[in-house]
Amino acid sequence: MVVRARVPETDSGIQGQNVVAEYDRMQRRLRDRGWLETKSVLSHGIDHGHALEIGPGPGYLGLDWLSSTTDTRLTGVDISPDMVALATHNASASGMQGRAAYRLGGGQCIPFEDAAFESVFSAGSLHEWDDPPDVLAEIARVLKAGGSALVLDMRRDMALPLQWFMSASAGSSLMRTGLKSSIAAAYTPGELRDLVGRSRLDWSVEATPSGVALFATKV
Numbered sequence: 001m002v003v004r005a006r007v008p009e010t011d012s013g014i015q016g017q018n019v020v021a022e023y024d025r026m027q028r029r030l031r032d033r034g035w036l037e038t039k040s041v042l043s044h045g046i047d048h049g050h051a052l053e054i055g056p057g058p059g060y061l062g063l064d065w066l067s068s069t070t071d072t073r074l075t076g077v078d079i080s081p082d083m084v085a086l087a088t089h090n091a092s093a094s095g096m097q098g099r100a101a102y103r104l105g106g107g108q109c110i111p112f113e114d115a116a117f118e119s120v121f122s123a124g125s126l127h128e129w130d131d132p133p134d135v136l137a138e139i140a141r142v143l144k145a146g147g148s149a150l151v152l153d154m155r156r157d158m159a160l161p162l163q164w165f166m167s168a169s170a171g172s173s174l175m176r177t178g179l180k181s182s183i184a185a186a187y188t189p190g191e192l193r194d195l196v197g198r199s200r201l202d203w204s205v206e207a208t209p210s211g212v213a214l215f216a217t218k219v
Contacts, residue, residue: 009128013080014057018097019174020082026175031060035169037123038064040078044150044215048072049118054135055108055125056078059087063094064105065121077105077118077136107135113150115144126153126214127134127185136214140200143218151214155207156186162210206216 014023030036038061042107046052047069054114054127056076066074067166068217074096078084084102091100107122107129128137139149154166163183187195191215201216 003188003212006018006156006187006191007181007184009181010102011127013055013078013083013101015080015082017082018022019178020080020086022172022174023178026171027058027060029169029171031064032108036061036064038068038156039120040152041065041123041150042068044148044151046121048118049147050075050116051119051121052077052110052112052117054110054120054122054139055128056102057083057124059100059102061123062100063091063096065095065164066096066099072099075112076100076102077110078102078105079104082103098138107138109139110142112142114141116142118144118147118160120147120149123152124154124182126212127182127187133186136196136199136203139214140218143201145218148215148217149201154183154186154210155184155188155210155212157188158183158210166210170196172217180214 005158022029043102046186050073053074054064062074062076065070076087081104084104087102093096120143143149155195167179170179188214190210191203192205201218203214206213
């Protein structure tokens with residue numbers, strides 16, 4: 001399989017009433033089918049304390065993480081005002097408003113003090129980061145000693161049958177078009193190993209047929 005050169009995607013997040021509504025519907029379908037990345041987050045030991053989620057979108061992953069853990073809190077940071085409003089609404093609708101909070105902000109300048117969180121996780125936003133090493137440095141800054149960070153995303157070099165399956169699961173033509181551009185903007189495992197070599201944390205890069213996982217624990 002020939003892997004095409006990476007085509008950067010928007011770094012302004014998902015915005016606009018129609019796009020946000022379609023994305024919310026797609027994410028709800030993934031949640032209802034049990035296809036969110038919650039198990040991966042938990043399997044990496046992220047199951048306690050106060051967690052930061054970068055790019056939560058509608059918030060379903062973080063809310064599912066909260067419902068799967070006890071005595072935990074979640075703060076989500078998203079660059080899209082529409083997504084912050086939607087995630088806040090979804091937290092309230094699920095009864096998690098006391099444990100989840102969302103605010104406007106970007107990964108390159110996370111609006112919290114040093115060592116503020118026991119863990120940090122993100123799913124599906126890495127390919128939108130304008131400068132991944134800067135975001136990884138910010139993750140290291142806000143993470144407490146002993147805390148863990150996990151970044152999950154698709155990989156650009158996934159096999160075509162997997163891309164077709166994901167496209168069929170996306171729902172609307174608008175979401176299928178967005179998925180295609182997201183895959184084109186995603187990184188290969190090899191590219192990510194080069195990127196994390198410049199980070200303050202010792203990141204491992206784990207690859208699956210459809211995605212990548214960057215994992216690190218702050219010493």
